[in-house]
Amino acid sequence: xxxxxxxxxxxxxxxxxxxxxxxxxxxxxxxxxxxxxxxxxxxxxxxxxxxxxxxxxxxxxxxxxxxxxxxxxxxxxxxxxxxxxxxxxxxxxxxxxxxxxxxxxxxxxxxxxxxxxxxxxxxxxxxxxxxxxxxxxxxxxxxxxxxxxxxxxxxxxxxxxxxxxxxxxxxxxxxxxxxxxxxxxxxxxxxxxxxxxxxxxxxxxxxxxxxxxxxxxxxxxxxxxxxxxxxxxxxxxxxxxxxxxxxxxxxxxxxxxxxxxxxxxxxxxxxxxxxxxxxxxxxxxxxxxxxxxxxxxxxxxxxxxxxxxxxxxxxxxxxxxxxxxxx
Amino acid sequence: xxxxxxxxxxxxxxxxxxxxxxxxxxxxxxxxxxxxxxxxxxxxxxxxxxxxxxxxxxxxxxxxxxxxxxxxxxxxxxxxxxxxxxxxxxxxxxxxxxxxxxxxxxxxxxxxxxxxxxxxxxxxxxxxxxxxxxxxxxxxxxxxxxxxxxxxxxxxxxxxxxxxxxxxxxxxxxxxxxxxxxxxxxxxxxxxxxxxxxxxxxxxxxxxxxxxxxxxxxxxxxxxxxxxxxxxxxxxxxxxxxxxxxxxxxxxxxxxxxxxxxxxxxxxxxxxxxxxxxxxxxxxxxxxxxxxxxxxxxxxxxxxxxx
Ligand code: SF4
Numbered sequence: 284x285x286x287x288x289x290x291x292x293x294x295x296x297x298x299x300x301x302x303x304x305x306x307x308x309x310x311x312x313x314x315x316x317x318x319x320x321x322x323x324x325x326x327x328x329x330x331x332x333x334x335x336x337x338x339x340x341x342x343x344x345x346x347x348x349x350x351x352x353x354x355x356x357x358x359x360x361x362x363x364x365x366x367x368x369x370x371x372x373x374x375x376x377x378x379x380x381x382x383x384x385x386x387x388x389x390x391x392x393x394x395x396x397x398x399x400x401x402x403x404x405x406x407x408x409x410x411x412x413x414x415x416x417x418x419x420x421x422x423x424x425x426x427x428x429x430x431x432x433x434x435x436x437x438x439x440x441x442x443x444x445x446x447x448x449x450x451x452x453x454x455x456x457x458x459x460x461x462x463x464x465x466x467x468x469x470x471x472x473x474x475x476x477x478x479x480x481x482x483x484x485x486x487x488x489x490x491x492x493x494x495x496x497x498x499x500x501x502x503x504x505x506x507x508x509x510x511x512x513x514x515x516x517x518x519x520x521x522x523x524x525x526x527x528x529x530x531x532x533x534x535x536x537x538x539x540x541x542x543x544x545x546x547x548x549x550x551x552x553x554x555x556x557x558x559x560x561x562x563x564x565x566x567x568x569x570x571x572x573x574x575x576x577x578x579x580x581x582x583x584x585x586x587x588x589x590x591x592x593x594x595x596x597x598x599x600x601x602x603x604x605x606x607x608x609x610x
Numbered sequence: 611x612x613x614x615x616x617x618x619x620x621x622x623x624x625x626x627x628x629x630x631x632x633x634x635x636x637x638x639x640x641x642x643x644x645x646x647x648x649x650x651x652x653x654x655x656x657x658x659x660x661x662x663x664x665x666x667x668x669x670x671x672x673x674x675x676x677x678x679x680x681x682x683x684x685x686x687x688x689x690x691x692x693x694x695x696x697x698x699x700x701x702x703x704x705x706x707x708x709x710x711x712x713x714x715x716x717x718x719x720x721x722x723x724x725x726x727x728x729x730x731x732x733x734x735x736x737x738x739x740x741x742x743x744x745x746x747x748x749x750x751x752x753x754x755x756x757x758x759x760x761x762x763x764x765x766x767x768x769x770x771x772x773x774x775x776x777x778x779x780x781x782x783x784x785x786x787x788x789x790x791x792x793x794x795x796x797x798x799x800x801x802x803x804x805x806x807x808x809x810x811x812x813x814x815x816x817x818x819x820x821x822x823x824x825x826x827x828x829x830x831x832x833x834x835x836x837x838x839x840x841x842x843x844x845x846x847x848x849x850x851x852x853x854x855x856x857x858x859x860x861x862x863x864x865x866x867x868x869x870x871x872x873x874x875x876x877x878x879x880x881x882x883x884x885x886x887x888x889x890x891x892x893x894x895x896x897x898x899x900x901x902x903x904x905x906x907x908x909x910x911x912x913x914x915x916x917x
Contacts, residue, residue, distance in 0.1 A: 509711035511671045513725050513768070514699030523724065527715045603715060603752045 290599060298588050302581055306361075309580045310354050313573050357577070366581075367574035371566060376578035379563060384582070387552070387559030389471075391544050393479040398486030399537045405487060406494025407529070411521065413499060422495070425488040433547045437481045437554035444477060478555045482547050489540060494533050501528045535597050541590025545583055611686055612644035613807045614668070614702070614776050619680035621667055621831075635876045637663055638831040639884075640680070642903055642910075645776060645807040650798060651836075652810045652818035654857075655828030659873060661811045662707075664828075665778045668809075669704055670694040684776075700727040703774035707781050709761035712753040718764050719749025725768040738767040742797070759790050766797055777801050778809045795821045815842075815857060824909075827854045830873050830884040837909040850911035852889050883913065891915050 360367060366376035409421040428436075444450050501507060502525065510524050549561030556562070560579065567576040600606050621638040637660045645651055655661045666672050668682060670691060682689045684697060703725075712721055722738065723731040739749060742763040748756070756764060769777050779798060799821045802808050812818050818825060819839050827835045835851035842849065846858040856869040871888035880886050882897035889896065893915070901914045 505706065505708075505710045506713045508666075508671055509704065509706050510713070512666075512669045512698060512704040512706075513772070514695070514697075514727075515724075516695070524713045524716070528713070531715075604754055 302584050305584050314350050366578040369575040370572045371570050376574050380578055380582055383560045383563045390479055391548055394482035397483040402487040402490030403494050403533050405491040409495040410498035425492050429488040433485050433550040434554050436485055437551050440477050440481050478551045478557050481551050493536050497532050498529045535594045538590045538594035542587040613647045614645040615683040616643050617681045621676055621678050624675045641832050643826050645809055647807050648802055648805050649823040650802045650808040651824050652822035653826045653828050654815045654818050657813045661828050662780050665780045669698055701774050702776040703769040703772045705765050705769045705779040709753050714753055717750050722767045722771055726771045728773045734771050738770045776807045780811045829853050834912045850906050850916045851913050852891050853885050
C-alpha cells in the first residue's frame, strides 16, 4: 500500500508541474500569435466597431494588462475552479468542454476499444502464422496504415460510405433539422460510425505490429520451448503462455497511445465536422479563444496523462515481476 | 529391449549466409545411443558442442529450419512426429537447464500442475513438492522469486509429476555449488532407481561418473564412444576412443593434460574421422571416410584403430 501511495504522490506532483508548464507555454504562444482576438471575435463586422468600442472590449477582457499579469489572473481563477468564459461560445469554458467531451469520449472509447481488440487479434494471428501470406498481408496492411494520414483515410471513408453508398451521414454529430429531443441513440450511433472506424483502422497498426513482435519473441523463448517439450501446442500453448505474456505489453501500449488517439480525434472530427473536443480545439486556436484553448490544453494534458498513468500502473502493479519484486 | 533408441540421428540447419547463398550446417551426424529402463546414460561433451540439440531432437522441438534424418524408437516403435507429439511430456520428460524455461508470468505451482499427465494434478504437485522439500507457499511464487536451488527442484518437479518413463536432463549442473549438485545427482539416481530411464546431458564427466551407468562421449556432433563407467579407471587403458582417453587424462585428478587443438568448426568438418586433426593415432586411412560405430569389448566406438 505504501508503495501505491508514494507512486501516486509522485505522479500528482508530475502532473501539476506539467500542467502549469504547458499552460504557460500555450499562453505565451497564443498571446504572441498574429491573431487579434477581438477581430477574430467580431469577424466581418469589424468595420462597424469604433476604436473606442474596441478599447472597451479589450479592457473588458483584460487584454491591456501585461502578459504575466493576465496569466496570473487566469491562473488564480483556474485554481478556484473557474476556467473562464469562452469568447466564441459565450458560455463557461467548463460547460463547452463538458459537452464536447461527452461526444468525443464516445468516439474515442469506441475507437480505442476497437483498435485495441482488433489490433491485438491481428498481431496474434500474424505471429502465429509467421512468414505465411497471412502474416505478410497483415504486415503490409499495418505498414501502409501507419504511413497514411488520418484525415486522408477519413476523406476516403466519407467518399465511399457516405457520398457514394450513402450508408452513413456525411458529417456532424446529429441529423440536421431534427429537434434535440427527437434525436435517437441510433441517430447518434450512425453519426459516430465513420469517425470511429476511421480512427480505429489507423490505430490498429501500432498495436498489431507491436503484438506481433512481442509474440514472436515469446514463441521463441525458452519457456515456450519447454512448454512444447511438455506436449503443449497450438491454442493451449497460446492460451497458457502466449496470451499472458503478450497481453500486458499490448494493454500498456494501448493506454500509452491516448495521446495519439487525441491527436487522431482532432483530425477525424475536423473531417467529419463531428462536434467533439478536437473540433473545439481547432476553432479555439483559429479564432484566438484563449480561455477555451487553455481549458482544452489542461483537459487534454490530464487526459493523456491519465492514459500514461494507467499504463504505468499496469506495469507496476499488475505484472508480478514488478509488483512483488520491489515491495 | 531398450526403452529409447536413437539411430543414426543427423541434424542440419539451413542458414542464409551473405547474399542469398544458402548453406547447410551439420550440427549432428549419425548419432546412435540407447537408453535402458532403470539406467542412467550420461552424454558428456564440452560446453557449446550442441548436446542440447540431442534432447530437443528426441522431443521433436527443434526449430523449423532444422532438418533431421535417422530413427528414434520408443519401446521398439519408430516415433513419427504425430506419435512423438502424444508422448511428449507424458512418456518422455525434459528437465531444462535453468529457471528461464519457466513462464515468468505464471505461478510455479501451476506450471508443475500443468505438467501432470496422470492422476490428480493438485495432489500430485503437492506430493512432489513435499518430496523435494519445497514449502507449500513456493507453489504461489513466480519464477523470478525462486532461489537457484528452489528453481532446480521446481524444474525437477515438472518431470517427476509427469510420471514419464524417460527423463532427459539437460546440463543441470553448471553453476551449482557442491551440495546442491550432489543433491541434483542424487535426484537423478532416484529416478533411475524407480525404474525410469535417465539421459543426463552434461559437460562434467566427473559428476557423470558418480551416478551414471554408461557414458556416451559426444564430439563434434556425434557420439564417439559409449563405455560403462567401470572402464574409466587407471590411465584409461580400458577406454576405446583416443578422444575419451584424452578427456580422461585431462581431468585434474589424473594427469591434467589438456587436449591440444580445438573441436572442428561446424561449417568446416573434416571429411574423414571427426577427431583426426587432433588424434595422435591418426593414419592415412582415418581421413578417407567417417568411421562407423562398432561394438568393442562391451562398449561402442567410432574409431578404426581402436582395440
Ligand atoms: S579413426 Fe583414426 S583419427 Fe579417428 S580417432 Fe581413430 S585413430 Fe584417431
